Amino acid sequence: MRAITQNQLGGPEVLTVEDVPTPEPLPTEVLVRVRAIGLNPLEARLRAGEFPLIGTPPFILGWDISGVVEEASTWRFRQGDEVFGMPLFPRAANAYAEFVAAPALHLTRKPAALSHAEAAALPVVGLTAWQGLADLAGVTAGDRVLVHGGGGGVGHVAVQIAKALGAYVITTASPGKREFVASLGPDEVIDYTATDFTEVVRDIDVVLDTLGGDTVERSLEVLRPGGHLVTAVAEGDAELIARYESAGMRFSGIAVDPDPVGLRRLVELVDQGKLRVHIQETFPFERVVDAHRLLDSGHLQGKLVLTI
Secondary structure: OEEEEEOOOOOHHHOEEEEOOOOOOOOOEEEEEEEEEEEOHHHHHHHHOOOOOOOOOOEEOOOEEEEEEEEEOOOOOOOOOEEEEOOOOOOOOOOOEOEEEEEHHHEEEOOOOOOHHHHHHOHHHHHHHHHHHHHHOOOOOOOEEEEOOOOOHHHHHHHHHHHHOOOEEEEEEOHHHHHHHHOOOOOEEEEOOOOOHHHHOOOEEEEEEOOOOHHHHHHOOOEEEEEEEEEOOOOOOHHHHHHHHHOOOEEEEOOOOOOHHHHHHHHHHHHOOOOOOOEEEEEEHHHHHHHHHHHHHOOOOOEEEEEO
16 A cells, blocks of 8 residues: 655654555454545654654654544454554554554444535544533533634534533634634624734633644633633643642643544534535645645645545
């Protein structure tokens, strides 16, 4: 099979398409013929060597996949089933490839309402938002939720999930993304280039942070007593945790993990018309270098996807 490999750390140009052995599924696993692969900023950081989550090269990046079951060593799926998911994270799933062997429990059936590209774009960002808002923060109807970065991958999904959970949703966005973010249904959109959110937001029950930096620090000012900050990017900051706890607030980091129950909740929201994933651009498998150059540029609107 063809796979996108890298033999050294570096820029997008280190990614090359090569022939490698097709993986063989173990019992309880399936072999998926991949149709689309979602790209995430984490993969650009791993490619560049910013931290060794999956070791040193050579390796194959990627987790978000959608495709068709080629072989099934499990009762959960049959050959020909359309599935999607985020297998094995944070261990290497080798998803930048034509075939992926994955635990059946890390996948679920692709909803008919989503194309393979849309389904591949959803797992990492969708599960991060669901686990952060629903599982960790326990958002319920009537809560006031602030989502930082409502136009990004996690952010644009989080806005929709928070609304589906019944929350009053406020989100921040740049001027170029304001119209897009407003179309997702939040109750308020703040242009962070023109307005300091700490001056106009108060009594927030839950903040979901996707930006890090001083945004996390300043979010302390807008939480109600006992409020909860959930961050996807600054979970290991002991000083910040201490500041929040001393102020009587909760501080939680969210590190996404494979979750079949969460995936099914996302499918339910898709089928109910309450959740859609936005793809900024798709690239053919062979143009992964171009895709990673765009990934490196940052400030994306939604997700990037490779198609096979």
